[in-house]
Amino acid sequence: xxxxxxxxxxxxxxxxxxxxxxxxxxxxxxxxxxxxxxxxxxxxxxxxxxxxxxxxxxxxxxxxxxxxxxxxxxxxxxxxxxxxxxxxxxxxxxxxxxxxxxxxxxxxxxxxxxxxxxxxxxxxxxxxxxxxxxxxxxxxxxxxxxxxxxxxxxx
Amino acid sequence: xxxxxxxxxxxxxxxxxxxxxxxxxxxxxxxxxxxxxxxxxxxxxxxxxxxxxxxxxxxxxxxxxxxxxxxxxxxxxxxxxxxxxxxxxxxxxxxxxxxxxxxxx
Numbered sequence: 001x002x003x004x005x006x007x008x009x010x011x012x013x014x015x016x017x018x019x020x021x022x023x024x025x026x027x028x029x030x031x032x033x034x035x036x037x038x039x040x041x042x043x044x045x046x047x048x049x050x051x052x053x054x055x056x057x058x059x060x061x062x063x064x065x066x067x068x069x070x071x072x073x074x075x076x077x078x079x080x081x082x083x084x085x086x087x088x089x090x091x092x093x094x095x096x097x098x099x100x101x102x103x104x105x106x107x108x109x110x111x112x113x114x115x116x117x118x119x120x121x122x123x124x125x126x127x128x129x130x131x132x133x134x135x136x137x138x139x140x141x142x143x144x145x146x147x148x149x150x151x152x153x154x155x
Numbered sequence: 156x157x158x159x160x161x162x163x164x165x166x167x168x169x170x171x172x173x174x175x176x177x178x179x180x181x182x183x184x185x186x187x188x189x190x191x192x193x194x195x196x197x198x199x200x201x202x203x204x205x206x207x208x209x210x211x212x213x214x215x216x217x218x219x220x221x222x223x224x225x226x227x228x229x230x231x232x233x234x235x236x237x238x239x240x241x242x243x244x245x246x247x248x249x250x251x252x253x254x255x256x257x258x259x260x
Contacts, residue, residue: 005180005231007239009246015253023253031252033245116246122180122212122226124234 006119013114017106020114021077024102025050038090039066048082050074056082067092072099079103084118098123171195172203176226179213183225 013020023030028046037043039060046068048056054071069092073081082100087093103115175189186204190197204224207213214227 005226005235007235007242009242011246011250013250013253020253024249027252031245031248033241033248036241036245114246114250116242118238118242121235121238122176122231124231 005122006117007121009114009116011114011116012107013112014110015112016110017077017104017112020112021080021104024104025076025080037066038068038086038092039064050076069097073101077104087124096123169203171199172206175200175203176207176212179224179226183216183223185218185221185223187221189224 015023025048028048029044032043032046034043037046037058037060039058041060041062041064043058044061045059046057047059048054048071050071052071052074054074055067056069056071057065057067059065067085069083069085071081072083073079080102082102084098084100085092085094085096087096098118098120101117101119105113105115107113171193174193178184178189178192186197186200189204190200193200195203204213204215208215208227211227211229213224215222215224217223
């Protein structure tokens with residue numbers, strides 16, 4: 001069952017770890033599939049600000065910035081953890097976090113093993129359109145329970 | 156707060172409910188089995204399961220007269236499949252870019 005809640009990939013890249021890390025982060029625009037983005041106009045650039053807490057966002061051709069998430073761990077050239085904060089509806093939600101961890105291990109001066117994981121996918125259960133009817137039915141119960149457990153009042 | 160997207164977030168915001176969900180993510184369990192491992196009563200566990208089920212996060216099967224609860228993977232599985240294909244595509248492109256002549260990075 002844990003596997004069903006995460007995606008794991010492993011690949012070997014014929015490049016030094018420093019270059020692999022730099023390409024993954026500073027040059028994400030060079031490899032990120034162009035059609036996978038949320039802005040209204042075409043994707044111009046993907047940006048990862050190079051420090052913990054840095055923003056992860058896209059810039060569209062008309063200059064709009066659209067948030068994707070943030071940097072949770074920044075340890076070049078070994079490890080990167082990003083928060084993917086786009087819901088199933090591709091809306092940025094600062095309260096929604098799934099984690100993307102990428103580890104770079106030097107196998108030789110010119111070869112790097114990349115271990116990739118996108119985890120906490122159970123959180124995508126939150127916005128699934130097919131569940132909206134059930135969510136509507138459960139909405140009163142959820143709000144009541146949420147309010148009771150957090151001592152806040154549903155607005 | 157009142158959006159569909161936040162319904163599941165609310166469902167998992169309670170620490171006990173999150174613990175119930177995480178136990179079920181490891182393996183399917185009956186209400187009694189869940190309650191045995193947590194400092195809460197069986198009725199309280201049932202209430203948490205109702206909220207999780209309403210958010211589409213858990214479902215149950217019948218084993219004789221008792222219900223065995225499990226994580227409901229239907230909504231999650233669709234998104235996982237999509238992202239799995241996306242990352243295959245993206246990481247192949249990353250590998251190709253990393254192995255190109257070292258002129259751009």
